[in-house]
Amino acid sequence: MNNDGKNASSTDYFILLGFSKWPHLEAVLFVVILIFYLVTLIGNLFVIILSYLDSRLHTPMYFFLSNLSFLDLCYTTSSIPQLLANLWGPEKTISYAGCMLQLYFVLALGSTECVLLVVMSYDRYVAVCRPLHYAVLMHPRFCLSLAVASWASGFTASALHSLFTFWVPLCGRRRVDHFFCEVPALLRLSCVDIHANELTLMVMSAIFVVIPLLLILTSYGTIARAVLRMKSTAGLQKVFGTCGAHLMVVSLFYIPVMCIYFQPKSGHSQDQGKFIALFYTVVTPSINPLIYTLRNKDVRGAVRKLIGWEWET
Known part of the structure; x- marks a missing residue:
């Protein structure tokens, strides 16, 4: 950004403050985050490969799980390598174009x-x-349509929201108080009225956080009523095995996200928000494969078959 209030050119940059308030933590965070990132890469790639190789996992559930694993791989990679680079060295900058792409x-x-x-x-x-x-x-063609619609809706909405965010004049302010480029942190740099942007953020949060969460809770409310009518112990165990894993993934993703986008505006909450964001960008994607692998009998059986330990359980 230049000082006359015009938007930045592609030669400008931002400074990602990240965890610079706690320099003694940066080395520790680097090691911990690198470990979680590697676990995320290995775990999610393993789920994708396993779902492809084992014919017993060629079902809608594992098709969507493969999509989720690929999504988690991309999601962590969009911010974590930049964070690791900033934690490793004294340079904490990101180019204007890089910030736009990351956002x-x-x-x-x-x-x-x-x-x-x-x-x-x-x-x-x-x-x-x-x-x-x-x-x-849940015909394969319908499942493919649902997956495509999920990806298309997210990328289309992001294009509109990102452009709207980067149109806001920042008047030379470059110090982003976060470890990656996100909407609330960038809007804090603005030197003009941002009520329209805040309203847009609220609407987007309602569309992509609140409404989906209500739909998920509605689905599981209906499932809970069906489960209560079940008399088969084996049926109950199967339901809890598959639905329980998904509910844990939903909780690990939605709870931190809601804490970020619906928290009060204060300096303390911003610092706290960095660690909450760290949880859902680093920890949650690394745990998801473990949840589905450890809690799901089909996945455990596929793992045994893949490594040659095929026996009756």
């Missing part, structure tokens, strides 16, 4: 995940509440 992909992938989690909850609803019609309702 776009973080918003796009985050929005896509919100929609995809709704799609996955619908899949579980059909499996539990309408099992006789499952093969018809």
Whole structure:
């Protein structure tokens, strides 16, 4: 940005303050985040490969799980390598173009995940509440359409929201009080009225956070009523195995996101928000594969088959 209030050119840059208030923590954070990032890469790639190789996992549930794993890979990669570079050395800058791309992909992938989690909850609803019609309702072509719609909605909404954010004049302010380029942190740099942007952020949060969460809760409310009527112990165990894993993933994603975008505006909450954001960008994507692998009998069986430990369980 230049001092006459015009927007920045592609030669400008931002300074990502990140965790510079706690320099003694940066080395520790680098090691911890690098470990989680590697676990995320290995775990999610493993789920994608396993779902592709094992024919027993060629079902809608694992098709959507593969999408989620690929999404988590992209989501962490959109911000974590930049964070690691900033933690490793004294330079904490990101180019204007880099910041634009990072904001776009973080918003796009985050929005896509919100929609995809709704799609996955619908899949579980059909499996539990309408099992006789499952093969018809969750036809492969329909599943592909749902996945494409999830990705398209997230990337389209992000394009509009990102452009609207970068149109705001910053009047030479470059110090972003976060470890990646995100909307609230960038809007704090503005030197003009941003009520329209704040309203847009609120609407986007409602569309991609609140409404999807309500739809997920509605699906699981219906599933809970169906479960209470079940008399088969084996059926109950299967429902809890698949639905329980998805509910844990939903909780690990939505709770931190809601804490970020619905927290009060204060200096303390901004510092706290960095660590909350660190949780859902680093920890949650690394835990998701473990949740599905450890809690799901089908995945455990596929793992045994893949490594040659095929036996009856």
